[in-house]
Amino acid sequence: MQRVCEPELMDAAAQAAAYAAADFSAGDRAVGERVLALLAEAPAQVPPSLIDLGCGPGNISFVLAEHLPATRVLGVDGAEAMLQIARLRLAEAPQRWPGLGFARALLTPAGLQPAPAGRFGAVVSNSLLHHLHGPQVLWTAVRQLAAPGALVFVRDLRRPASPEAVLALRDRYLSDAPPVLQHDYVASLHAAFTAVEVQQQLQAAGLADQLQVAERDDRYLEVWGRLAG
Numbered sequence: 401m402q403r404v405c406e407p408e409l410m411d412a413a414a415q416a417a418a419y420a421a422a423d424f425s426a427g428d429r430a431v432g433e434r435v436l437a438l439l440a441e442a443p444a445q446v447p448p449s450l451i452d453l454g455c456g457p458g459n460i461s462f463v464l465a466e467h468l469p470a471t472r473v474l475g476v477d478g479a480e481a482m483l484q485i486a487r488l489r490l491a492e493a494p495q496r497w498p499g500l501g502f503a504r505a506l507l508t509p510a511g512l513q514p515a516p517a518g519r520f521g522a523v524v525s526n527s528l529l530h531h532l533h534g535p536q537v538l539w540t541a542v543r544q545l546a547a548p549g550a551l552v553f554v555r556d557l558r559r560p561a562s563p564e565a566v567l568a569l570r571d572r573y574l575s576d577a578p579p580v581l582q583h584d585y586v587a588s589l590h591a592a593f594t595a596v597e598v599q600q601q602l603q604a605a606g607l608a609d610q611l612q613v614a615e616r617d618d619r620y621l622e623v624w625g626r627l628a629g
């Protein structure tokens with residue numbers, strides 16, 4: 401099945417609100433646990449700083465900031481509608497996430513703009529890659545932002561083989577969801593990459609010797625590894 405792009409930014413207020421209201425907590429927790437497990441594999445387990453690319457309303461940023469209270473966690477997204485929700489959530493209990501902040505920034509061919517100060521001990525991204533019309537912007541940002549030895553973790557949907565397989569996943573996982581979410585989910589599966597395509601992206605970015613790609617469950621792919629020190 402050919403890839404069909406969807407709009408990059410989720411900047412419509414209704415779309416951002418529907419996304420934020422959806423319960424992705426099981427998947428968010430799974431991402432958090434996986435990142436923490438990968439961090440625990442290295443001698444210096446707690447990174448001083450972590451960036452969450454395409455953070456949306458902050459789902460993953462909040463989970464990680466909660467478990468890494470000594471880490472400066474920065475969530476970045478190009479959509480102000482998403483960031484408004486993230487900042488409101490943070491304002492409800494700022495003491496719960498002392499190291500957490502959010503900033504508007506866009507992944508571009510020249511890297512993340514505006515560029516945040518310094519480099520990060522971990523670069524994380526969930527469910528962003530399939531939004532990108534030119535996926536190399538993600539790997540350019542990883543190269544720009546990751547400190548030597550940084551953990552990189554990217555999780556995303558992967559593209560099914562056929563439109564029928566897309567609808568089967570929608571019916572399996574989102575049959576009770578509002579129509580706007582079902583619509584976005586179908587569009588996202590059509591826009592997603594295959595593991596083979598992501599491997600080619602890593603090769604083109606010169607990252608294939610440092611990062612691994614694997615399929616997970618019936619609908620995800622995962623990229624992980626540490627950049628050379």
Ligand SMILES: C[S@@+](CC[C@H](N)C(=O)[O-])C[C@H]1O[C@@H](n2cnc3c(N)ncnc32)[C@H](O)[C@@H]1O
Nearest residue numbers: 408409410454455456459478479506507526531
């Ligand atoms: C499906 S949401 C994922 C949100 C969050 N990571 C999560 O796991 O819940 C994808 C997010 O990526 C953002 N995004 C897409 N393209 C972007 C770009 N080029 N630069 C910055 N953010 C982008 C969208 O605005 C959206 O908030």
